[in-house]
Amino acid sequence: MLGSYRAELLKLRKRSAVWVLFGAGLVLSLVFGYLLPYLGYATGDDNQQTSGVPRAQVLRGLLPERVLDNTIGGFPVFAGALALVLGAIVVGGEYTWGTLKTILTQKPGRGAMLAGQLLGLLTMLAVWVLGTFVACALCSVGIAAAENAPMSWPGAVDILQALAGGWLVLTMWCLAGVVLAVAFRNVALPIGLGVVWILGVEALLAGVVSSLLPALEFLSDAMPGANAGALVFSVTGMIAADAPPGVRDAVSGERALLTLLGYTLVFALLAAVTTRRRDVV
Amino acid sequence: MSETAAPLVEVTGLTKRYGDTLAVNGVDLTVRPGEVYGFLGPNGAGKTTTLRILTGLIAPTSGTVRVLGGAPGQAQVLARTGSMIESPAFYPYLSGLDNLRLLAEYAEVPRARIHEVLALVDLTDRARDRFSTYSLGMKQRLGVAAALLKDPELVILDEPTNGLDPAGMRDMRRLIRELGADGRTVLLSSHLLGEVQQICDRVGIISEGKMVAEHNVEELRGQQELVIRAAPRESARSVLTEALGADTVHLYDDTLRVKVAPDRAAEVNRVLVEAGIAVSELRSTERALEDVFFELTTTQPEEKADVG
Ligand SMILES: Nc1ncnc2c1ncn2[C@@H]1O[C@H](COP(=O)(O)OP(=O)(O)O)[C@@H](O)[C@H]1O
Numbered sequence: 275m276l277g278s279y280r281a282e283l284l285k286l287r288k289r290s291a292v293w294v295l296f297g298a299g300l301v302l303s304l305v306f307g308y309l310l311p312y313l314g315y316a317t318g319d320d321n322q323q324t325s326g327v328p329r330a331q332v333l334r335g336l337l338p339e340r341v342l343d344n345t346i347g348g349f350p351v352f353a354g355a356l357a358l359v360l361g362a363i364v365v366g367g368e369y370t371w372g373t374l375k376t377i378l379t380q381k382p383g384r385g386a387m388l389a390g391q392l393l394g395l396l397t398m399l400a401v402w403v404l405g406t407f408v409a410c411a412l413c414s415v416g417i418a419a420a421e422n423a424p425m426s427w428p429g430a431v432d433i434l435q436a437l438a439g440g441w442l443v444l445t446m447w448c449l450a451g452v453v454l455a456v457a458f459r460n461v462a463l464p465i466g467l468g469v470v471w472i473l474g475v476e477a478l479l480a481g482v483v484s485s486l487l488p489a490l491e492f493l494s495d496a497m498p499g500a501n502a503g504a505l506v507f508s509v510t511g512m513i514a515a516d517a518p519p520g521v522r523d524a525v526s527g528e529r530a531l532l533t534l535l536g537y538t539l540v541f542a543l544l545a546a547v548t549t550r551r552r553d554v555v
Numbered sequence: 556m557s558e559t560a561a562p563l564v565e566v567t568g569l570t571k572r573y574g575d576t577l578a579v580n581g582v583d584l585t586v587r588p589g590e591v592y593g594f595l596g597p598n599g600a601g602k603t604t605t606l607r608i609l610t611g612l613i614a615p616t617s618g619t620v621r622v623l624g625g626a627p628g629q630a631q632v633l634a635r636t637g638s639m640i641e642s643p644a645f646y647p648y649l650s651g652l653d654n655l656r657l658l659a660e661y662a663e664v665p666r667a668r669i670h671e672v673l674a675l676v677d678l679t680d681r682a683r684d685r686f687s688t689y690s691l692g693m694k695q696r697l698g699v700a701a702a703l704l705k706d707p708e709l710v711i712l713d714e715p716t717n718g719l720d721p722a723g724m725r726d727m728r729r730l731i732r733e734l735g736a737d738g739r740t741v742l743l744s745s746h747l748l749g750e751v752q753q754i755c756d757r758v759g760i761i762s763e764g765k766m767v768a769e770h771n772v773e774e775l776r777g778q779q780e781l782v783i784r785a786a787p788r789e790s791a792r793s794v795l796t797e798a799l800g801a802d803t804v805h806l807y808d809d810t811l812r813v814k815v816a817p818d819r820a821a822e823v824n825r826v827l828v829e830a831g832i833a834v835s836e837l838r839s840t841e842r843a844l845e846d847v848f849f850e851l852t853t854t855q856p857e858e859k860a861d862v863g
């Protein structure tokens with residue numbers, strides 16, 4: 275299994291698409307987390323972007339104190355979609371290239387191969403989360419220095435909790451991509467379906483339920499995106515007014531954590547069972 | 556090669572059904588240690604399906620399969636088997652070298668082996684280029700290199716010369732013969748009779764999912780004939796009958812047909828010339844094996860009717 279893991283890391287490390295996805299996630303985080311708000315702050319209080327929000331509050335959101343909001347605030351929706359794409363291209367690629375047979379005839383069992391693959395993805399997602407955190411921290415330090423604002427950091431436990439939560443959110447979406455790729459033995463279809471789900475269906479459902487069908491709230495509250503948003507909301511301790519799209523207190527933090535773990539486990543099991551049983555043609 | 560040693564591959568009554576398609580239908584197949592076995596059949600006969608089952612990629616519908624004394628796909632069986640099934644599949648964005656590196660991780664073989672197999676298939680110079688830039692011949696050779704990574708006792712190659720140009724085919728065949736000469740057991744599938752005849756010791760012929768014949772290649776060669784045009788024909792016939800026996804010689808159209816292996820052509824020629832007979836043509840019937848092949852692999856209309 276260690277061999278499968280090392281092989282997977284080699285494949286991931288040398289694949290430019292993986293780094294393009296990371297780069298896109300990072301750019302999104304920095305542009306929406308720091309660049310645009312800071313421009314809004316710096317260009318005065320009559321600016322559209324700050325209408326209704328006091329400038330001091332905008333600045334506070336950019337300082338090290340709130341670095342976690344900006345690090346993982348985009349994970350439930352935008353980075354989540356990118357993580358899903360990652361899972362789909364990595365596992366779907368084995369099917370479209372036919373490399374599954376090349377691997378499996380070497381020696382690793384199917385379970386070991388998939389385990390190595392999932393561990394490799396988890397590792398890359400951890401790198402992604404840490405990389406985003408470091409970049410966001412640097413931005414917030416820069417802004418605090420430029421504005422002569424206080425540099426107080428969240429506690430170590432809060433940081434760990436938020437990074438772990440963000441990691442779980444990305445992992446859950448990535449495995450959704452994996453399980454779709456296994457189901458369809460393909461890359462494009464899982465990406466299409468997954469991205470439509472994350473960016474469209476979840477928001478639509480939540481909207482319909484809250485405005486027209488409150489009786490179905492239990493359904494929208496069980497959705498992976500809603501729980502991802504709730505976990506991020508809970509671990510960052512965000513103010514509802516500051517929360518980016520998809521981040522809200524749909525359910526409690528504990529419930530969101532358990533639901534996400536459940537989804538992650540179910541996706542992994544589905545992928546494993548299907549991979550082990552099915553003919554490789 | 557020992558006929559009594561336990562077979563490396565032992566298949567009985569193997570069947571694989573895909574929906575309504577019976578891809579493999581009651582195949583029996585035995586590959587003995589040290590032999591180069593040719594698995595011959597036209598496209599769609601069920602060769603790849605059988606080989607996928609032998610490597611554990613797909614599960615049989617019924618039948619028993621033993622490979623190296625174990626079940627196909629078991630780790631200890633795969634560790635001693637190297638295979639290339641259908642077209643070579645690698646990561647297009649990685650170099651040939653990196654592709655082998657990661658396969659070596661999967662196979663748990665030392666890195667030093669990578670350079671040995673690259674040299675074996677003559678890819679060392681291009682090893683650092685991306686797989687996507689390789690010609691078909693290079694891709695096939697990389698596939699064979701991957702199959703040899705584990706230094707396997709049993710090598711399974713599925714139509715390794717498919718799509719190659721004549722020079723590529725020649726090199727690939729030489730490589731396979733060398734593998735056989737090294738004492739490895741090779742199971743080679745092909746739809747080309749001549750190829751199997753050149754490379755293999757034994758041949759099993761499959762058609763529409765069924766094994767229709769299994770022969771020593773030597774035996775098949777023995778069924779070949781020499782075609783002779785000589786004058787005067789009747790004296791030629793009596794000279795040859797005397798030298799080779801009455802069963803061996805017969806008249807066909809205006810030629811004499813002599814049932815001897817092609818490598819005895821010179822001897823036959825000498826006998827005739829020494830008897831003062833003018834030989835205007837002497838060739839082996841290349842078609843004889845093809846005839847056997849077509850006879851065995853073409854379903855007769857009435858059989859088709861039986862099958863429904
Ligand atoms: N995955 C599959 N699904 C359905 N039919 C298949 C599949 N693979 C092969 N077949 C069918 O099984 C038969 C044998 O195919 P194959 O083993 O690939 O033949 P060969 O390798 O001798 O050319 C063919 O009729 C083919 O169409």
Ligand SMILES: [Mg+2]
Binds near residue numbers: 604713
């Ligand atoms: Mg085939």
